């Protein structure tokens with residue numbers, strides 16, 4: 001199994017190199033050169049497997065022999081050992097034809113744990129085999145940072161530095177990052193906004209000698225291994241509910257298009273999925289695109305679902321690549337035009353072809369609040385402001401009687417307590433493994449928004465750690 005860049009200007013790589021590379025050298029994203037195929041009988045054979053067993057079957061073809069099966073199986077089993085539900089991704093029925101898949105049973109209560117717990121272990125494994133170490137540096141507005149920290153904590157070959165905007169993340173989110181007592185975890189509270197944090201990270205990566213000296217790396221959402229590990233729960237949920245003998249519609253609250261793209265990959269691998277409903281908040285560039293065929297940038301506005309407050313959905317490039325018949329030069333040209341003009345059409349034929357798989361649904365703040373309340377009153381399920389967008393999106397879609405709708409619940413309600421309580425009148429309780437979060441000791445370093453000082457801080461910590 002080889003991986004190719006969506007811009008056709010970077011070398012083909014094997015799985016282990018793609019894992020460590022993240023972005024391709026030509027600025028593109030890596031995708032597998034072909035999709036592993038699961039026939040109806042292959043899918044039937046997945047019935048009765050545990051989440052972990054199924055995960056190994058689905059992911060193994062993507063490794064292309066770069067990691068021995070036994071070692072990989074051990075990593076997968078270890079990755080999900082700390083999840084707080086035996087099913088890992090349990091499902092609940094919300095209506096006649098509607099189910100939710102709860103993807104918030106990992107350490108940080110959001111679906112990003114599902115891929116990152118595997119990716120952190122893969123990084124550590126591949127690096128140790130090569131005798132290398134990396135310094136992961138990232139910026140977070142809340143969710144990604146804690147999931148990355150939990151995935152990398154205590155891994156021998158990794159030091160991780162996460163920058164968050166001081167005073168601008170919720171207390172739950174900050175404490176999920178700063179109460180991790182691991183020597184290789186370093187939290188920086190930057191005196192600035194999230195954009196300042198992102199600019200700082202870009203500047204650190206842009207300093208070639210700093211980047212090479214400390215072997216900087218990232219675990220962001222364009223990493224192929226994250227997509228790979230997300231394909232698993234599409235198969236898992238569909239098989240639990242009768243695949244391949246039933247058809248499915250997935251409703252997915254979407255930001256960077258990574259989660260829903262993993263579903264598209266599952267469909268290309270043979271899972272009988274009729275449609276994906278792409279849910280967005282007021283940051284609705286994708287919904288506008290699916291409605292009109294034209295993609296147009298707009299400023300990002302803050303909403304109740306901050307992890308979806310995104311305009312450029314990086315993983316959309318992977319879908320474009322297929323719709324340009326895998327002609328990376330054409331993809332690069334289209335994206336260059338979009339960057340220049342902030343608005344683009346990809347052609348009537350491509351747009352229609354995408355509509356065969358996708359439909360968009362925009363959900364306002366008012367609809368979000370009233371639906372949290374209505375679903376709670378009707379079913380007793382308390383959903384967070386991201387998950388509810390999937391549920392609303394699914395309700396706007398009519399299906400034949402033999403089709404099952406699955407809405408992905410991407411975060412636990414206790415991760416966004418203020419919004420959930422305001423909408424429903426109910427205070428969501430943290431699960432028991434986080435119940436004492438507010439009593440735990442915090443470790444963080446406050447730094448000014450100054451490149452030299454942040455660089456010196458990172459270099460100093462790395463030297464301290466090496467000496468220890």
Ligand SMILES: *Cc1c(COP(=O)(O)O)cnc(C)c1O
Pocket residue numbers: 110111112143221253254255256257258259260307308386387410411
């Ligand atoms: C990251 C995130 C999303 C968006 O997922 P993408 O893969 O970026 O589309 C949705 N909900 C929650 C809770 C998230 O943390």
